[in-house]
Structures are given as structure tokens and as C-alpha cells.
Amino acid sequence: MVLQLQIGRISLETDAAMVKQAVISTDYDLSICGGLVLELKQLLVTNFVSFQSYMSRECNRVDHVLALLGSACLAQSELVLVAIPVCITRLVAKDISDHE
Known part of the structure; x- marks a missing residue:
């Protein structure tokens, strides 16, 4: 999704x-x-x-919600996101405002 949105910087x-x-x-x-690491x-x-990499337990709410969304999918189904889910957008916006 990040590549499709042409985002050039990633954390x-x-x-x-x-x-x-x-x-x-x-x-x-x-x-x-x-192999996965490379x-x-x-x-x-x-x-x-x-890109930057850092550890933060405070900032992984998005990860947990994405994992929850993914775990709710059927194993045989293919998940295609046309847009970023609203719940994810809200969490990212909150993370950004918390760090400013």
C-alpha cells in the first residue's frame, strides 16, 4: 500500500x-x-x-489493529485494500499528534 501511495519515507x-x-x-x-531479513x-x-527503525511499545497500536484485521480474514481469501481503513487512519493521525 505504501508503494502504491508513492510514499518515499517510512518509519x-x-x-x-x-x-x-x-x-x-x-x-x-x-x-x-x-533470507527474509535480506x-x-x-x-x-x-x-x-x-527509512528509520526504532523500538517503541507506545507506537505499535497500528500494528496490533492491522494484525487483528488480518487474523479475521479467511485463510483462502485474498485481502485487497483499496484504501487505508478508517480505523488505521485515525490511529496514525493520533500517533502523529502525540509526537508533535
């Missing part, structure tokens, strides 16, 4: 220290999940002007 928010470390270092490149890094480098 990768995670409260998982290992995910953050994997993105900002080469420590996990040769691990069992190294794919994530490649997507970030080739599709965004800039």
Missing part, C-alpha cells in the same frame, strides 16, 4: 529488539531467517528515499 516501528537489530546490522543475514532490507533500500 519501521517495532517493539521486537531482534527485528530492529536485523534491519540495522548484518548480524542476522546468515541466520535461518536471513528481502526486507532490499525492499527498504530500493523503494524508499529514507
Whole structure:
């Protein structure tokens, strides 16, 4: 969705220290999940002007709602979002206002 909206800057928010470390270092490149880590890094480098990664438990409300929405889908169905759901837009707007 971010690519379709032509967003050039992205913040990768995670409260998982290992995910953050994997993105900002080469420590996990040769691990069992190294292929996924390298794919994530490649997507970030080739599709965004800039990205930052940081850990925050306060800012992962959007992640939790997206996971909840995804878990409600049937395994056989293909989820296609035409627009960002209103509940997500509201959470993002609140996160932005909280950090200004």
C-alpha cells in the first residue's frame, strides 16, 4: 500500500529488539531467517528515499489493529485494500499528534 501511495519515507516501528537489530546490522543475514531479513532490507533500500527503525511499545497500536484485521480474514481469501481503513487512519493521525 505504501508503494502504491508513492510514499518515499517510512518509519519501521517495532517493539521486537531482534527485528530492529536485523534491519540495522548484518548480524542476522546468515541466520535461518536471513533470507527474509535480506528481502526486507532490499525492499527498504530500493523503494524508499529514507527509512528509520526504532523500538517503541507506545507506537505499535497500528500494528496490533492491522494484525487483528488480518487474523479475521479467511485463510483462502485474498485481502485487497483499496484504501487505508478508517480505523488505521485515525490511529496514525493520533500517533502523529502525540509526537508533535
